[in-house]
Amino acid sequence: xxxxxxxxxxxxxxxxxxxxxxxAILCFLCLFFFxxxxxxxxxxxxxxxxxxxxxxxxxxxxxxNNLLNDANIPVLSGIKNSFIVSALSALLSVYFSAMTAYxxxxxxxxxxxxxxxxxxxxxxxxxxxxxxxxVNQMQAMGLRNSLIPLFLPSVxxxxxxxxxxxxxxxxxxxxxxxxxxxxxxxxxxxxxFIVLPxxxxxxxxxxxxxxxxxxxxxxxxxxxxxxxxKKTLPxxxxxxxxxDFLKFDMAQIYMLITIAIIPIILVYLVLSKYIxxxxxxxxxxx
Numbered sequence: 001x002x003x004x005x006x007x008x009x010x011x012x013x014x015x016x017x018x019x020x021x022x023x024a025i026l027c028f029l030c031l032f033f034f035x036x037x038x039x040x041x042x043x044x045x046x047x048x049x050x051x052x053x054x055x056x057x058x059x060x061x062x063x064x065n066n067l068l069n070d071a072n073i074p075v076l077s078g079i080k081n082s083f084i085v086s087a088l089s090a091l092l093s094v095y096f097s098a099m100t101a102y103x104x105x106x107x108x109x110x111x112x113x114x115x116x117x118x119x120x121x122x123x124x125x126x127x128x129x130x131x132x133x134x135v136n137q138m139q140a141m142g143l144r145n146s147l148i149p150l151f152l153p154s155v156x157x158x159x160x161x162x163x164x165x166x167x168x169x170x171x172x173x174x175x176x177x178x179x180x181x182x183x184x185x186x187x188x189x190x191x192x193f194i195v196l197p198x199x200x201x202x203x204x205x206x207x208x209x210x211x212x213x214x215x216x217x218x219x220x221x222x223x224x225x226x227x228x229x230k231k232t233l234p235x236x237x238x239x240x241x242x243x244d245f246l247k248f249d250m251a252q253i254y255m256l257i258t259i260a261i262i263p264i265i266l267v268y269l270v271l272s273k274y275i276x277x278x279x280x281x282x283x284x285x286x
Contacts, residue, residue, distance in 0.1 A: 037261075040254040048250045063255040070252070073236050074228050075259065081147060082215055082232040083263065088151040089214035090207045094164075096155045098203060101164035102195055106177050116165070123158035127219065135223045145227045150220065160206045167202040168195075204274035212264050233260045 040048055043057030068075055104116055138149045172195065180190045196203070218234040225231050231239070237256055240249075 034261075037254060037258055041251070041258045043251060045249050045251045048254070059251060060255075063251045066249070067252045067255050067259075072228070073240055073252075073256070074231070075236065075256065077229045078231055078233045078236045079259070079263075081230060082234075082260075085147055085150045085221075085232060086211045086214040086263075089154040090211040092151060093154040093157040093160050093210045094203045094206050097157050097160035097206070098164045098196060098199055099191060100161050101168055102191055105165060105168040105172065106174070119158050119161055122156075123162060131220065131223065134220070138224060144224055145230050146224075147230065149224055150217075150232075151214070154210065154214070157210070160210060163206055164199065164202055167199060172198060201274045204271045208267055208271050208274075211267055215260075215264060 036052060039053060039056050041063060042060040043053070044059040044062070047053070047057055047059075067073065100119075104112055134149070138144055138146075143149050176194065176198075177190060180194050185194070216234060217232075218238065221232050222235055222238070225235060233256070237253065237260065240253055240256060
């Protein structure tokens with residue numbers, strides 16, 4: 001018995017050690033590229049071309065100054081435009097998707113299953129299929145070089161809707177809604193002050209994902225935005241990357257990418273506690 005117990009403990013220790021080693025390797029692979037980015041944004045173009053260094057350089061202030069003073073790359077307006085688009089996309093997406101999910105969850109109407117199926121079918125349609133028609137429609141409506149087409153379509157987000165619907169199915173007792181109705185609560189009041197607070201983990205998770213997706217989106221903004229003061233950060237990064245070879249400055253590119261990921265990191269840090277909880281609760285049916 002003692003030998004068997006010792007063998008079990010040894011296997012347990014070995015398995016745990018192996019798990020820690022694998023996690024350490026994965027952690028290193030994930031963080032190394034951030035470390036490389038931070039190192040390179042402190043080095044000048046010549047040093048970067050010489051190869052990677054584990055030690056930071058002394059050109060951080062120079063790179064930042066050169067980037068901010070580049071007339072062809074309006075960084076501050078790019079940050080503002082990206083933040084407006086990402087924040088409004090996240091807000092509109094999670095609110096109206098949660099409302100749609102609640103409507104299908106709480107109401108028993110004739111075409112309920114059909115509506116749910118149609119929304120799921122829309123979810124499978126790639127953005128590229130409707131891109132040309134969407135751009136032509138925005139051109140006809142006079143919304144080219146406007147931020148409105150970049151965040152307003154987030155009102156209809158099938159992926160976010162599906163997650164919200166799964167979350168409601170798993171965690172929302174219908175008795176709470178019925179009790180609120182008996183107490184005289186209106187439908188909008190019930191949704192905004194009773195249902196939405198219960199959905200807070202799911203809302204936070206999808207707000208993070210939608211914010212990050214909108215922040216990194218290049219395809220549609222690249223088709224709609226021509227004016228420099230309307231461009232978002234991904235377009236500016238691509239524009240800087242596509243500069244003439246003789247004027248190609250890797251230091252500015254690394255600096256701009258560093259600036260671009262800071263808001264994403266901040267959003268994750270602020271709302272990270274909801275990610276695991278929201279995904280777990282939304283993916284397991286109770």
